[in-house]
Amino acid sequence: MKRINYIVLKLSIAMLFVVFTAQAQQYDGMEKIVIDGEVYYLYKVKKSEGLYRISVNYGVSQKELLEANPDAAFGLKEGQLLKIPVISGRNSTKQEIQSTSYIYHTVEQGQTVYFISKKYDVPLKVIYDNNPGSDQTLIKGTIIKIPKELPKEQVTEENENENYIIHIVQPKETMYALSKTYNVSIPKIIESNPALKSGILEIGSSIRIPQEAKEVAVVKNEKQELEDDMYIYHSIEEGETLYSIAQHYNAKPNDVVEANPSADASDLKLGYLVRVPKASIKASKEEVEKGDNLFIYHKVKRKETLFAISRKYNVDVEIIKSVNSDKDLTRLRKGDKIKVPNRYWFKAIHEKEEELAEDAAKEREEVMDLTELDCNSYDYYLEKQTLKVAIMLPFNVEATLKANIIEEEDDEGEITEREREEKVVSRYSKVFVEFYQGALLGLEKLKEQGVNVEMFVYDTAPDSNKVKSILSNAEMPYMNLIIGPAYPQHLSFVSDFSKEHSIPMVYPFSTINHELTDNIHMFQAMPIDxxxxxxxxxxxxxxxxxxxxxxxxxxxxxxxxxxxxxxxxxxxxxxxxxxxxxxxxxxxxxxxxxxxxxxxxxxxxxxxxxxxxxxxxxxxxxxxxxxxxxxxxxxxxxxxxxxxxxxxxxxxxxxxxxxxxxxxxxxYYSVDYENKESSELISEYRKWFRTEPMAISPYFQNANVTSNISRYSLWGFDITYYFLSALKEYGKNFEYCISKHHPYAVQSPLNFERTSNWGGYYNSGLYLLKFDPDYSLKVEQVNK
Missing domain, CATH: 3.40.50.2300 (Response regulator)
Known part of the structure; x- marks a missing residue:
């Protein structure tokens, strides 16, 4: 290992800086200096110049620049002198610098190859080919080579259609400044970076700036209103407001305000064209009620059960009971007619709830600024909506039913079947049943706080077709939260549904997650090392x-x-x-x-x-x-x-x-049995389910699925209570306030951070266990 006298090195640098300052006006950045045997260019920083541009110009990475100039980590100033490492084959001559064919990218925390490919607009294969080993998880500080020019055969349709500039946020920058710099509206920036709805521009983070698309064709509709694929353009008349225009088109007021960021709601000019988003326009009452179209009238067949009917139409049994409250559905007879809600019914119920929520919101606050989400303004108890949560896990009910049947051979050799007296849970079902039991305790705690929750529980076993069938259920688009699925092979279906309907989803078991960087609503719950x-x-x-x-x-x-x-x-x-x-x-x-x-x-x-x-x-x-x-x-x-x-x-x-x-x-797990709340919850679990709950990973034990302890019940409690209490605290926008959410948890220090401004969240919660020689144990939460 080479030892360097750093004190002498510091003095040498200081002296060189004095010598070259006098020549700075004529300096062209190509003269080399030698410090302790290492060769550098000495470069004078120009006005508004950043490390990235210098690194590209000289064929070095930002990491290599920072290693040579530690003070540069605190920002560059005009006239500052930098040492630029001279690297043979990259920048050792003027010709090499001018012909440098690579950009050198230093990997930052959480970045993936996919992220880098989008940042520099190159195919994934190009990065893999130029950086052996990059197909594995990238580590912060790794240097990735990005070719400046791609062979024609490697330029894909995907690259040509990717219309983004990547901007690194600088100190004191605002959304308004970015919109002016790039001549792009704030809503369009936020559309490309949904995380910015929180109003937080984190210094050093990457922002996707959409390059303006081709001009959209605008035509007139039957009512002589201007419209395109996304908007109707309404010309302001005397006395009209954004709210009255929203009512006129049966659109959501917030969406109309968000679509017109430059309009002054208190001073609308006559003739000003207001954009009304087509996606926000609700179906009219006539469309919903046309032909009594809220129900399907089902005629009961011989020996047909209510459960069979609910399966046939993918509608929950309890919902069918609620719309047939005038009938006794416990004794169905052939020929009975019962009402089964269809999609129009679910849509009408959802819209009614939305209208009630909007009315309550109007009474307590003005329309929220799109870029300044207020995490303190929501009050669940003013509206007291019912929170709808779907749990989609492979409970494998069939396997448990089979496990509770015992086959016996009688004296004559005949095989008979009987049910177990003491019921058991299939080994394929155990983990997920434990999770569900913990979730029930989470609901009980919320009930004590006066929170209304409606839980929809779905068995995703045995295959992907079952998952698709569940997602087609009429009630699914109106969920406030989805917990599941359990397995990676089902994840893409649920993730696509989550994105389509803007429903937050929690992926609670596996650490294999290929959707995390592409779904703004995704929460990766199991920590990834x-x-x-x-x-x-x-x-x-x-x-x-x-x-x-x-x-x-x-x-x-x-x-x-x-x-x-x-x-x-x-x-x-x-x-x-x-x-x-x-x-x-x-x-x-x-x-x-x-x-x-x-x-x-x-x-x-x-x-x-x-x-x-x-x-x-x-x-x-x-x-x-x-x-x-x-x-x-x-x-x-x-x-x-x-x-x-x-x-x-x-x-x-x-x-x-x-x-x-x-x-x-x-x-990632630790239970404090001396904590009063934890002890009370564990006692309650023992009372309800007559078994012992413990952390997923007990110390120096590999507890398996056949053990008598319950390993995943506390995880089920923590996940369910964490996310439903977030909905209670912050409403449907809880995703953008999640950094402020630190509720009580039994075993897991849940703490979610975004992978990027357009990706999902990963759990960074971490404990440090300290085992002392006196056999005591101290547990510390790692907050940094």
């Missing part, structure tokens, strides 16, 4: 100031997971040290079995040691921990061992070793 690498690494290093940092790698180190996490920690260690002008006390060691002596030499005797094992391979982790314990016992070194969430599932790890090594482990 790779998205939390940065958060884990920061916590490790924050707790390691003044200590020796030792990374112990597996011998073959083939795991992509291990390699990327190790690289991230290494980069952070050197980056922080470089900024401070010190040489880091950092050791990286590849573990060899039975090589105890080498490991003993790694540990410092005069200071504490942070030992990080980035592997999630159980056999390797177990061997490494055992060896660390042996080396620590022999050297008496002060060691703190850091581990990953996966470790808590391993049964081969000796918990005593973890305590002895002051184990610090990240976890």
């Amino acid at each position: 790779t998205l939390l690498f940065d958060k884990m690494a920061d916590k490790m290093l924050e707790s390691s100031v003044g200590k020796r940092i030792v990374i112990i790698r597996t011998e073959d180190a083939k795991s992509e997971f291990e390699n990327k996490f190790s690289e991230l920690i290494r980069n952070k260690v050197y980056w922080e040290s470089f900024k401070e002008g010190v040489v880091p006390d950092f050791v990286e060691y590849k573990f060899k079995q039975d090589d105890l002596a080498s490991l003993e030499k790694m540990f410092a005797k005069d200071k504490a040691n942070t030992v990080i094992v980035p592997s999630i391979e159980e056999a390797q982790v177990n061997r490494i921990i055992t060896t660390i314990k042996g080396a620590q016992s022999k050297t008496k070194a002060d060691v703190t061992l850091w581990g990953l969430p996966e470790w808590l599932k391993y049964q081969t790890i000796n918990p005593e070793d973890i305590h002895s090594l002051k184990g610090h482990m990240f976890s």
Whole structure:
């Protein structure tokens, strides 16, 4: 490892800056300087110039620029001098710079290859071909090469139709300023970046700016009104307001206001053309009621049940009962006629609820500014709407029914069947039944708060056709929330439905999610390790100031997971040290079995040691921990061992070793049994379901589906209560206020962050478990 005298380096840089300042007026940015053996260009920053433009011009990445100029992380100023690394093959000569064929992109937290392909308008295949290994999850700080020019055969229709400019938000920028800079209306910017409805422009975040599409053909309709595919254009007459125009067209007032951001509602000029969104115009009463079209009149067949009728029309049994309250549906006879609601009925009910909600909203507030969503103005108890939630999980009722039938052979060899006296749940159903039981406790807690909830529970087993059938149910477009599905193969169907109807959806079980970057309404509930690498690494290093940092790698180190996490920690260690002008006390060691002596030499005797094992391979982790314990016992070194969430599932790890090594482990789940609310809820669960609930991952146990404990009930409670209480607190726009939502949770520190301004949310909630040598355990929530 090359050691640098950073004090001398700092002085050298300072002196060079003084020398070159006098020549700055004539300086063209091509003269090279040498500092401690490294070759750089010295470049003077021009007015309003940013790192990105300089990096493109010189064929380096922003990361490489920042490593050479740490102060640039705080922004550039006109006249500031930058060191630009000279890299052979990229920018070592003027000709190379002028012919540079790549842009170098530094990956930021949460970015994917898909995101980068859209940012630079190149096909995914081009990035994969130019960056081997990029088909795996990207780590923050990775440098990606983007070709400036594409071969003709690689330019796709998708690229030609992608009409976006990517803008990086700068300090003090506003939506108004962006709209003027790019000559694009605020509503169009928000349409391309739905997350901006919150009104928050986060510095450094990426914004998609739509380039103006071709002019839309405008024609006159039968009433001689101007219209195009999206709008009717109404000419203002005396005395008219935006609200009266909305009423005239039977459209939602908020949508009319949002479609006309430049109109002054208090001073509408005669003749001004107001845009009325066609998508907002509701069906007239005549259309809904035409021919008594709210119901299908079903004639009951012989031995036909109410359940069979509900399945036939995809309408819930309880809804059919409610519209036939004058009939006794418990005794159906052949020839009876019953009413079954159709889509018009559901539409009419939904519109009535919308009208009541809008009336209540008008009484308490003015129309909300599109770009300044107020998270404190909603009051559920003024309207007290019924919150509708759909739970779509593979309960596999058929499997449970089959599990409760016992076949027996009598003395004559005949096979008979009987039902179990003590009912059981199929092993295929257990996890999802537990989740549902927890959800019921969440509803009970909301009921105590006076919240009305209507839960629609659907069994998605056995296949995708069942999921499609459920989504076609008449009531589904009017849900406030969808929880499900459970499996990745069903996700695209539900995600498309969620986007089409603007319904928030929670994906509660799998971590395989290909829809997250493309669905603004998606919540990825199960934490994804790779998205939390940065958060884990920061916590490790924050707790390691003044200590020796030792990374112990597996011998073959083939795991992509291990390699990327190790690289991230290494980069952070050197980056922080470089900024401070010190040489880091950092050791990286590849573990060899039975090589105890080498490991003993790694540990410092005069200071504490942070030992990080980035592997999630159980056999390797177990061997490494055992060896660390042996080396620590022999050297008496002060060691703190850091581990990953996966470790808590391993049964081969000796918990005593973890305590002895002051184990610090990240976890997504932890139950505080001393907390009063948690204890009361767990007692209530025992009373209701006569079994013991516990965290999904009990420490150093791999609890399986056949165990008698309930692993997913607390998860079901946390998810259901978190999202329904968000609906109660913030209304249908709760997605844009989710960062303010921190309700009571039993086992999971739910905390959602967006993947981008046009993507969904991922759960960044994280605990740090601290195992002490006295066998005590401390739990800390990682907030950074």
